[in-house]
Amino acid sequence: MLQFINVSKRYPGGSDALKNVNFELKKGEMAFLTGHSGAGKSTLLKLIAILERSTQGQVMLDNQNIGRISQRNVPYARRKIGMIFQDHRLLHDHTVFDNVALPLIIAGLDRHEVQRRVRAALDKVGLLGKEQRYPITLSGGEQQRIGIARAVVNRPPMILADEPTGNLDPALSEEIMQLFEQFNQVGVTVLIASHDISLIERMGYRTLQLSQGEMVSNHG
Amino acid sequence: MASRRQNVQRPASLFNLRAYLLIHLHTFFSSLGRFSRAPFNFMMTVSVIAITLSLPSGLLVSINNLQSLSGQIDLNNNISLFLNQTVSLEHATKLTGSLNTDEQVAQAVLINKQEALEEFRQYSGFGSAISTLGSNPLPHVIQITPIASLNNRAALELLVNELKQQPDIQLVQMDMGWLDRLNGILNIAQRGVSIITILLGFAVLLIVSNTIRLELQNRRDEIDITRLVGATRAFIMRPFIYSGFWYGFLGGIFACILVNLSVWLIDGPTSSLSTLYNSAFSLAFMPLTHAILWVLFSISLGIIGSWIVVSRYLSELEN
Numbered sequence: 001m002l003q004f005i006n007v008s009k010r011y012p013g014g015s016d017a018l019k020n021v022n023f024e025l026k027k028g029e030m031a032f033l034t035g036h037s038g039a040g041k042s043t044l045l046k047l048i049a050i051l052e053r054s055t056q057g058q059v060m061l062d063n064q065n066i067g068r069i070s071q072r073n074v075p076y077a078r079r080k081i082g083m084i085f086q087d088h089r090l091l092h093d094h095t096v097f098d099n100v101a102l103p104l105i106i107a108g109l110d111r112h113e114v115q116r117r118v119r120a121a122l123d124k125v126g127l128l129g130k131e132q133r134y135p136i137t138l139s140g141g142e143q144q145r146i147g148i149a150r151a152v153v154n155r156p157p158m159i160l161a162d163e164p165t166g167n168l169d170p171a172l173s174e175e176i177m178q179l180f181e182q183f184n185q186v187g188v189t190v191l192i193a194s195h196d197i198s199l200i201e202r203m204g205y206r207t208l209q210l211s212q213g214e215m216v217s218n219h220g
Numbered sequence: 221m222a223s224r225r226q227n228v229q230r231p232a233s234l235f236n237l238r239a240y241l242l243i244h245l246h247t248f249f250s251s252l253g254r255f256s257r258a259p260f261n262f263m264m265t266v267s268v269i270a271i272t273l274s275l276p277s278g279l280l281v282s283i284n285n286l287q288s289l290s291g292q293i294d295l296n297n298n299i300s301l302f303l304n305q306t307v308s309l310e311h312a313t314k315l316t317g318s319l320n321t322d323e324q325v326a327q328a329v330l331i332n333k334q335e336a337l338e339e340f341r342q343y344s345g346f347g348s349a350i351s352t353l354g355s356n357p358l359p360h361v362i363q364i365t366p367i368a369s370l371n372n373r374a375a376l377e378l379l380v381n382e383l384k385q386q387p388d389i390q391l392v393q394m395d396m397g398w399l400d401r402l403n404g405i406l407n408i409a410q411r412g413v414s415i416i417t418i419l420l421g422f423a424v425l426l427i428v429s430n431t432i433r434l435e436l437q438n439r440r441d442e443i444d445i446t447r448l449v450g451a452t453r454a455f456i457m458r459p460f461i462y463s464g465f466w467y468g469f470l471g472g473i474f475a476c477i478l479v480n481l482s483v484w485l486i487d488g489p490t491s492s493l494s495t496l497y498n499s500a501f502s503l504a505f506m507p508l509t510h511a512i513l514w515v516l517f518s519i520s521l522g523i524i525g526s527w528i529v530v531s532r533y534l535s536e537l538e539n
Contacts, residue, residue: 075450
């Protein structure tokens with residue numbers, strides 16, 4: 001599903017954010033990405049989201065070298081990834097429903113299909129009945145669930161989460177992680193960047209560890 | 221799972237006209253809805269555009285009115301026939317009579333050279349100088365008013381040439397020189413309006429660009445988020461292009477309203493002035509075709525202005 005082949009990223013100014021990174025995530029696999037801040041985690045995620053392009057090497061998503069696709073095709077490649085952020089990145093002047101529906105509206109689905117899928121996604125994250133609320137009126141954990149519902153609503157083959165539990169207490173973090181496990185169980189590839197070592201160890205999935213731009217450990 | 225995934229892809233890759241139109245319709249009205257949440261800012265921009273565009277369109281209406289006014293003066297233009305010195309009063313009277321029967325002539329009036337001299341002596345102040353002249357230097361003059369249907373220059377000039385053929389007539393004078401000069405001035409004014417239109421068109425472009433730029437900054441997060449969940453460039457640009465459309469559309473319409481309101485306000489005094497000149501002249505409003513063209517012009521400025529800013533902004537974000 002996702003493959004990094006000799007990937008390096010150097011930002012203008014000379015600092016090497018990633019050095020010769022190699023790894024592969026198989027279809028339906030779930031893994032954690034760890035490392036101290038500055039280790040290159042966010043750069044790696046940005047390469048997958050095509051927010052940055054690699055200086056060297058190939059980033060393959062679904063057998064496509066996304067580091068080299070044209071700007072015109074970037075949006076379509078992004079639709080294969082459901083992205084979840086630490087700060088949720090919700091539209092605060094839109095309802096929960098509108099937030100979750102956004103990827104579907106972008107894809108041009110008709111109204112009934114949008115309604116059906118948004119309800120299904122909200123049901124999965126346990127927010128059914130709160131469609132017409134505004135994100136700001138919900139708790140941090142609930143806001144993160146809106147973000148997750150938005151990420152999975154168009155059923156992407158891969159989920160990418162950047163510190164999804166960063167602002168949540170352990171109990172809520174556990175619930176969020178269980179959600180990711182559920183998606184993984186139906187075949188979705190999941191990559192979660194986190195520095196919550198205890199949680200990662202408890203869950204016992206494969207862990208990719210970055211340090212100063214290099215992949216120092218890559219085991220399950 | 222694999223087949224389900226393909227289902228997800230389909231609507232995006234297949235050109236679904238109905239969904240496409242629905243998106244457009246949705247954006248069209250939601251952009252209007254956004255304005256209703258900040259009506260003051262919106263109306264301020266629309267007013268600036270309207271006032272800016274009302275200047276060139278108002279000038280154009282003024283020029284059109286002056287042109288039609290000069291056309292009306294054409295109609296009332298008299299032709300003076302200066303007869304040969306040798307023509308007698310009797311003959312001149314006969315000639316006037318025959319001219320009065322001419323179907324191109326509404327009225328012919330003879331100005332007797334004796335009377336003209338008396339009048340000249342009385343009013344000019346050259347009385348004693350004229351007394352020293354042995355004979356009357358003035359010829360008989362016949363003043364002709366052409367019929368109303370002779371309302372263009374070419375027809376009038378044809379009549380003038382016809383009259384020139386007559387042996388008793390020495391000089392035919394139709395004083396249109398000042399009309400030519402007026403038309404010359406109007407041509408210059410028209411050129412000036414074209415230049416002003418171009419300059420103020422740029423001004424409108426900049427006004428829209430600047431407004432959209434502020435809107436872009438306010439909605440930076442929204443743009444980032446929609447980009448992250450896979451929005452195409454067109455999807456992100458669309459609402460801003462529609463904003464530009466609304467600015468241009470309403471700005472253009474208000475400009476036309478402003479101009480016609482001004483015409484209406486000036487029309488009263490103009491009519492009373494023209495009655496003093498025995499003329500039924502009244503100001504014409506902006507023709508509908510002009511109004512439509514101005515609104516279309518304004519709409520295209522709005523769309524182009526927003527398009528430039530948004531595509532520049534998105535290009536900066538892309539890598």
